[in-house]
Amino acid sequence: MTDSDGPTLPPxxxxxxxxxxxxxxxxxxxxxxxxAAAGRLPDEYAVIGTGxxxxxTDDEFRDRLRSALEESVEDLDAALADxxxxxxxxxTSDADDGSDLAAAVREAEESMSADxxxxxxxxxxxxxxxxxxxMIAMLGKEGLIDRARLVVExxxxxxxxxxxxxxxxxxxxxxxxxxxxxxxxxxKEAVQNILxxxxxxxxxxxxxxxxxxxxxxxxVPEELGLEGRGSFYESTGALxxxxxxxxxxxxxxxxxxxxxxxxxxxxRDAKAAVFGAxxxxxxxxSVFGQFEGYRDEExxxxxxxxxxxxxxxxxxxTDRWRGVPFLLRTGKxxxxxxxxxxxxxxxxxxxxxxxxxxxxxxxxxLTDSPVVTxxxxxxxxxPDMELTGATMCLDLGTVPDADPLEAYExxxxxxxxxxxxxxxxxxxxxxxxxxxxxxxxxxxxxQSYPQGSWGxxxxxxLPPGGWxxxxx
Numbered sequence: 001m002t003d004s005d006g007p008t009l010p011p012x013x014x015x016x017x018x019x020x021x022x023x024x025x026x027x028x029x030x031x032x033x034x035x036a037a038a039g040r041l042p043d044e045y046a047v048i049g050t051g052x053x054x055x056x057t058d059d060e061f062r063d064r065l066r067s068a069l070e071e072s073v074e075d076l077d078a079a080l081a082d083x084x085x086x087x088x089x090x091x092t093s094d095a096d097d098g099s100d101l102a103a104a105v106r107e108a109e110e111s112m113s114a115d116x117x118x119x120x121x122x123x124x125x126x127x128x129x130x131x132x133x134x135m136i137a138m139l140g141k142e143g144l145i146d147r148a149r150l151v152v153e154x155x156x157x158x159x160x161x162x163x164x165x166x167x168x169x170x171x172x173x174x175x176x177x178x179x180x181x182x183x184x185x186x187x188k189e190a191v192q193n194i195l196x197x198x199x200x201x202x203x204x205x206x207x208x209x210x211x212x213x214x215x216x217x218x219x220v221p222e223e224l225g226l227e228g229r230g231s232f233y234e235s236t237g238a239l240x241x242x243x244x245x246x247x248x249x250x251x252x253x254x255x256x257x258x259x260x261x262x263x264x265x266x267x268r269d270a271k272a273a274v275f276g277a278x279x280x281x282x283x284x285x286s287v288f289g290q291f292e293g294y295r296d297e298e299x300x301x302x303x304x305x306x307x308x309x310x311x312x313x314x315x316x317x318t319d320r321w322r323g324v325p326f327l328l329r330t331g332k333x334x335x336x337x338x339x340x341x342x343x344x345x346x347x348x349x350x351x352x353x354x355x356x357x358x359x360x361x362x363x364x365x366l367t368d369s370p371v372v373t374x375x376x377x378x379x380x381x382x383p384d385m386e387l388t389g390a391t392m393c394l395d396l397g398t399v400p401d402a403d404p405l406e407a408y409e410x411x412x413x414x415x416x417x418x419x420x421x422x423x424x425x426x427x428x429x430x431x432x433x434x435x436x437x438x439x440x441x442x443x444x445x446x447q448s449y450p451q452g453s454w455g456x457x458x459x460x461x462l463p464p465g466g467w468x469x470x471x472x
Contacts, residue, residue, distance in 0.1 A: 010118055010119065012045045012122055012416060013105050013112075014124065015101070015105060015122070016048070017123070017135065018127045019050060019061075020053070025064075028408060031406060034406065046108040049061065049088065051093070061089075062085040062088055098142040098144065105121065117147070120147055123139065123144065123145075123148050123149070126153050132152065136174075140174075151180045151182050152180070154182070154245040159440050160430070180423045181423055182423060183246060186253075188368070189396075197364070209321070210324045213344070214344045214464065215326075215327060215465075216324065216327070216344070217327045217329070217467060218340075219330075220246065220330040220340075221331055222331065222333075223337045225333045231299040238330055243310050248435075251328070257270050257273065268425045275428055277317050277318045278317075279315045280435050280437065283439055284444075285312060285313040286311070286313070287312070287455070288309065288444050289309030290305070290446045290448055293451060294333075305446045309459070310331070311455060312462075313462060314435075329455070340365055340366065344465070353385075358389065360375060373391055373393045376391070378390040454469070
């Protein structure tokens, strides 16, 4: 069929590893439902969930996912859900034995086409980082990589050495153009809007450099704690979970040079050039924290020193950004849940207003419905020349006929289309780990902070003028 925004899609078999997990029930299956509702899935497709342990019969698995859809989807269309679930089955597999899974895939292909070479495979690995390498080897052994696109969830390794080992394991069985390293932040409308806001507006592009910009803040605090993810966080921590992935990718979008097109290679070349120009992170300009009560969480070592908070200063040594600090902050159990980029402009050099001119700020809220505000100074009405703050707001959620896609919906659709523009490339991942490695080799001491706060006191004054979210 032709999806509503793109080319004809061939028949597909979608294989979801980790199909009984939280990500699958909250994001992946609701994403498939919404794509089906919008007419964006192929006419012919099948979905095979897989994992080490069976959730019961196929009907029991479908009932379980129907309940998940009812929780996640407003006004669920029962007929549409029935059609999606009718295409679904579960097949156990593990890294040691994927023969039954391979047989199930081939059976599904044969049911869709007499010529199975017409059928594409989408293999989605929603599994713990330590399980990825052996699972990739199994896929190669069983021949499941043929005609396949392989989606790998972050983190892509846990340090430079393991990242390179994972990449080597991938290259043993697949070509780079078959690999889709997914970072769901890049699927957010608001993150893509960074490029539109900058390159489509003469108001911003001329000022998007060190001559005009004083600092950039990328701030992603979360009110939630672990939510039952103690074992995952013990193996990753905030640096691996958020900094080496989401926040660094946002930095890449903010700082890249004009790629000239939205072509996958052009965009990723421009982003890779930013990471190539980043200095390795300095432990002396970084703060690690752990929220009070973390060690009491389930599956957490009572003596754990894993960080649940990171704030740091990064530098991009290009002609455009040399001398401009990029301040990155993220953490669990904090005062608010936000995804905010603040571009703080330099104060104009003028003697008209003596010392009372606040910095202009461009604030990008990376919510599902992007909101952009520009914080300015204007004259306070009255007889004297006094200044007051003023705000311009652009709310893209109110645009008529807008048809936004949730991040996973957009990225799954891109995999089906073979569009790699919003997926990370091997050289990007390798360079980001080089940049982060000093913090893994010599991490700063982990400082305790109260739940519901803005993190350790040592992090509050890291940016010149403080964090914007702390001032609101």
